[in-house]
Amino acid sequence: MDGFYGGYALVGLVLLVGVAFVTVAFTANRLLRVTVPGGDKALTYECGVDPVGEGWAQSHVRYYVFTYLYVIFAVDAIYLFPWATVFAAPGFGMTTLVEMFVFIGFLAVGLLYAWRKGVLTWQ
Amino acid sequence: MSEVLEVALRIVLVLGAFLTLPLLVGQTEHKAMAHMQSRLGPMYAGGFHGWAQLVADGVKFAQKEDVVPAAADRAVFKLAPAVALIPYLVVIVAIPVAPGWVGHDLDAGLFFVLAVMGVGVLGSLMAGWASANKFSLLGGLRSAAQLMAYELPFLLAAASVAMAAGTLSLPGIVDAWQPWWLLWQLPGAAVFFLAGLAELQRPPFDMPVADSEIIFGAYTEYTGLRFALFLLAEYAGIVVLCALTTVLFLGGWKGPFDEALWGAPGVVWTLAKTMLLAFVVIWLRVSYPRLREDQLQRLAWQGLVPVALGQLALTGVVAVMVG
Numbered sequence: 001m002d003g004f005y006g007g008y009a010l011v012g013l014v015l016l017v018g019v020a021f022v023t024v025a026f027t028a029n030r031l032l033r034v035t036v037p038g039g040d041k042a043l044t045y046e047c048g049v050d051p052v053g054e055g056w057a058q059s060h061v062r063y064y065v066f067t068y069l070y071v072i073f074a075v076d077a078i079y080l081f082p083w084a085t086v087f088a089a090p091g092f093g094m095t096t097l098v099e100m101f102v103f104i105g106f107l108a109v110g111l112l113y114a115w116r117k118g119v120l121t122w123q
Numbered sequence: 124m125s126e127v128l129e130v131a132l133r134i135v136l137v138l139g140a141f142l143t144l145p146l147l148v149g150q151t152e153h154k155a156m157a158h159m160q161s162r163l164g165p166m167y168a169g170g171f172h173g174w175a176q177l178v179a180d181g182v183k184f185a186q187k188e189d190v191v192p193a194a195a196d197r198a199v200f201k202l203a204p205a206v207a208l209i210p211y212l213v214v215i216v217a218i219p220v221a222p223g224w225v226g227h228d229l230d231a232g233l234f235f236v237l238a239v240m241g242v243g244v245l246g247s248l249m250a251g252w253a254s255a256n257k258f259s260l261l262g263g264l265r266s267a268a269q270l271m272a273y274e275l276p277f278l279l280a281a282a283s284v285a286m287a288a289g290t291l292s293l294p295g296i297v298d299a300w301q302p303w304w305l306l307w308q309l310p311g312a313a314v315f316f317l318a319g320l321a322e323l324q325r326p327p328f329d330m331p332v333a334d335s336e337i338i339f340g341a342y343t344e345y346t347g348l349r350f351a352l353f354l355l356a357e358y359a360g361i362v363v364l365c366a367l368t369t370v371l372f373l374g375g376w377k378g379p380f381d382e383a384l385w386g387a388p389g390v391v392w393t394l395a396k397t398m399l400l401a402f403v404v405i406w407l408r409v410s411y412p413r414l415r416e417d418q419l420q421r422l423a424w425q426g427l428v429p430v431a432l433g434q435l436a437l438t439g440v441v442a443v444m445v446g
Binding site: 007008010011013014015017018019021022025026028029030032033034035036041042043044045046047048051066067069070073074077078080081084085086087089094096097100101104107108111114115 | 130133134137138185186187188189190191192193194195204205208209212213215216226227228229230231233234235254255256257258268271272274275278279282285286289290291338343344347348352420424425428429432435436439440442443
């Protein structure tokens with residue numbers, strides 16, 4: 001279980017154990033439960049009153065702009081991690097620090113732009 | 124042979140932690156919340172202060188009928204609880220509790236943990252979509268919006284610790300940790316913990332399951348064992364978040380006293396810190412009203428993200444000055 005892939009083999013095993021746990025739970029459930037189909041049981045509960053219309057309703061998604069922002073920022077943030085492990089290593093010091101401020105500057109200006117444009121305000 | 128045994132032991136310990144700690148947090152929540160509200164909470168199950176309440180709940184859930192609404196998207200509906208639950212089990216592999224006591228010391232442990240934790244929210248989204256219920260759909264979308272808003276400060280705060288420690292391995296981060304980091308990384312710690320709470324949809328960030336507006340959000344149509352798995356996922360999530368905050372920001376297995384004098388084993392420290400944080404999670408639930416959706420988004424983008432960026436700058440400057 002050594003080496004890069006060895007570690008992820010253990011992760012894979014635990015994933016299998018998780019699947020097995022869910023399977024065992026539902027097998028036990030199948031053996032123990034009562035099954036009395038019929039009645040209004042299979043009707044959508046919704047809010048306790050008989051549901052009106054389709055289940056999948058249209059709604060105004062107000063936060064899709066946040067989603068765009070997130071995608072942009074998260075892709076940026078991913079690059080922080082490999083850089084974070086080497087940035088204070090000997091010989092990097094000031095260079096990486098300046099780089100970091102450029103990077104944070106870009107993020108901050110982007111956020112400030114979105115803020116000024118009123119994207120972060122609920123409309 | 125011994126290697127196989129060791130791997131088996133590790134898996135059993137990971138599974139054991141996954142099955143007991145969330146119940147412990149759940150029972151603590153029952154009792155602590157009750158006492159904060161001048162109630163007694165469960166008192167009968169098991170005899171002593173209702174200690175077996177959640178075991179009894181589990182037995183009950185296992186015997187309940189399996190109802191899938193006729194209008195639901197059956198396959199997705201049935202799969203959703205497993206998708207919500209299993210990531211938290213997998214994450215526990217990477218969390219160290221004492222020197223050498225870790226499922227596996229993954230090279231990119233921090234990155235792995237953050238990536239896998241994000242998958243759990245997919246379960247809520249699947250449940251919300253597959254339920255064929257307007258309120259569930261709204262709840263699922265709110266879950267997604269919350270993940271979008273809080274994942275970024277969560278990542279940035281975690282990146283700050285990786286910069287300070289110079290490694291992505293979780294045991295490596297605890298090894299590098301010094302007590303003065305408590306002050307240095309304090310804004311990052313607060314951002315990480317709050318953003319984590321929001322990702323778990325715990326009060327005061329429980330807009331996706333707001334009962335007064337959308338019944339129980341994405342979980343409205345669920346009953347029996349599937350509902351129980353969603354509940355277990357929530358409490359497993361609390362354990363994972365608190366353990367991660369402990370490992371990243373509170374020094375993990377390191378205690379405040381000289382080890383020769385107060386030689387408490389590292390496991391005790393890790394568990395004590397984790398449980399203390401879990402208590403804070405419960406305390407927040409009792410103390411704060413729910414944030415509105417726009418307040419949630421404003422807190423994330425105009426509060427936590429700038430603070431997290433500031434923390435990155437602070438970490439960078441101090442790390443270069445010290446090094």
